[in-house]
Amino acid sequence: MTPLALLAKAEQAISSLEDVLVDLVAEFAARDLPLYLVGGSVRDALLGRLGNDLDFTTPARPEVLTEILSSWAGTVWDTGIDFGTVSAQHRGQQIEITTFRSDTYDGQSRNPEVVFGDTLEGDLVRRDFRINAMAVELLLDDTGSLTARFHDPVGGLEDLVHRRLDTPDTPEISFRDDPLRMLRAARFVSHLGFGVAGRVQQAMVDMAEEINRITVERIQQELNKLMEGTEPWTGLDLLVSAGIAAHIFPEIPAMRDMQDEHRQHKDVYAHSMQVLRQAMDQEEDGPDLVLRWAALLHDCGKPQTRAFNEDGRVTFHHHEVVGAKLVRRRLRTLKYSKQMVADISQLVYLHMRFYGFGEGQWTDSAVRRYVTDAGPLLPRLHKLVRADSTTRNQRKAARLQRTYDHLEERIADIAAREDLARVRPDLDGNEIMQILNLPPGPQIGQAWTFLKELRLERGPLEREEAIGELKKWWAEKGE
Structure with missing residues (x-):
């Protein structure tokens, strides 16, 4: 898409908010203060996907922001005021306004020394990526209608046109200031379908160890956001190829180059990514993090259980048991909730149960145990097992799906006679x-x-x- 087409999208998105924003812009104009839509809000407006959370920046200091928003919005909160941020809720829109910043970093932690700035350019150049370093100045024309002026000091629009992630400063300086930005790069790749500039990828490789400066809580949050993207496997591939995944989730890169037991075209890593895709295809109400993590990690026990039988064929006996243990340990390290740990590890543990029975071999007892062990995870287990078929052999794939159809029919039949939900x-x-x-x-x-x-x-x-x-x-x- 051309720059002009993108700008037209942004102008249309912003004009649709005139009724919400015109009074706010007037409040700033009355004090001779500029107000800029900024960062991800501008990026999303240019992509035609502006949401209900709007980010703004201004030279006005936090106490002035509190005064303006208190007179304009019904709900105001200042939990971020120490960082120059005041937020408000107005007509279904969440507004966050932050004073210009020109922070400095000590190179040890990712927490900057907060310094308020005086220029828009100084605020934009400190941001993580060029596509997040654009601003739209909101103005009122002679008739009192909302107009806009686009600011792009670092070339974010060009990057957006080329679907590229690059940093305003050198990536080495950017990532040394805040290593979390390397995870954010993977997250944007997952959500936007963009690639990273060559210099960004090289810096991620060279600085992978810097990710150890980040707390596990922040790593968990970014990984979840990545996994909620439309193409999470692309973000994961970036983390694995850069060597960052080896520091934060080593069980994922360990699956690379692990040939499966059938010596087919896909290694365990590629197979797991395909299972993730196929599990996502079955989602009904948006991203299901439990299902997605279970799909990605269902075979993570294979590297530790790899062995060869007398015929020289590779086997992975009890990899589901080992995998469940690995998942529990890693997710606890990343401080996931007890429920998330339990649910994901139980799905990994149960994903092979189906393969222990052939077509027509499911006794009533086996069906009861399958349902009872799965409990409320049964709908997800159904999706995971179906997604786990990635064979190119169409007959085999059809047979597996037919067998699982039969199992679900057996479950429904017994459930009609017994309370299988509470055995x-x-x-x-x-x-x-x-x-x-x-x-x-x-x-x-x-x-x-x-x-x-x-x-x-x-x-x-x-x-x-x-x-x-x-x-x-x-x-x-x-x-």
Whole structure:
């Protein structure tokens, strides 16, 4: 798309906000202060995807911003005021205005010494990438209507036209100031489908170790944003090829060059990226981070379980068990929530269960255990297992999908007769204590586990039958 076409898109996006912004611009104009739409908001306006979060910059100091926004918006908050940022909510738009900055960095941490600036150019040149270093000055014409003036001191529009990520300053200086920008590059690649300039990629390779200056919390946030992109595999490829992934998530690059057990055209890494694509194709309500991470990492246990059988064929026995452990350890290191850790690792652990049964070999007991072990993750497990078929053999692919169709039919059939969502013993703990005349203790838990296993194996039992089986088990245990 040409620069003129992009500018036309931006002008259209900004004009659509006139009713929201014209009074705000008037407040600044009354104080003889300029106001600039800036950064990602300008980039998105040029791409025709401006959202409800608008970023602005101005020479006005934070106390002036608070005064202006308090008179203009119904809701104002100043949690970022120490960094020169005041935010507001008005007519469905979230507004964030930041005083010009000309920060300095110590080269040790990524936290700058906040210094307020006096020029727009000085504010823009300190930003991470040229495509985020453009601004649109909002003005009022003689009739009081909103107009705009475009500012592009570092060539961001040209980069946008060429779908390229480059830094305003040299990438070495930019990444030394804030190494998180290397992860942001991968995130923008994932979301925008852009490539990185050659000098940016080389700097990422040369400075990969600098990522260790970043806290795991910030790394986690950026990785999640990357994974929520439209093409997360492109951002992951950038991190892997630059050597950054080896520092923050080594289990991902470890899958490269790992031939799968069938010695087919794809190595484990390429296969995992394809599974990620196919899992995303099944998403229904936007990005599903749990599903995406599980798809990417489902085979991460293969490098540690690689072996060769007597015929010289490579095997990865129990890689799902090893993989689940690796996932739990890595996600805990990155301080993911307990629920995320549990869900992703359980999907990795269960993804091979389906392959243990052939077509028509699923007993009622096996179906119950599959559903019970998956629990609320069952819909995601369905998607993951279906996505895990990347064979080029059309007959084999059709057979696998047909077999899984059959399994889902079996699940639906049994669920129609039993409450598969809550498979519990036919007797509860109080009943067990009363029947066996036992006080609370570990024996009650053992009895409950026995009845749970019996329920999974045989389905729901009549009360008298369950009592009889419990008494029989207890008598045998006593002997």
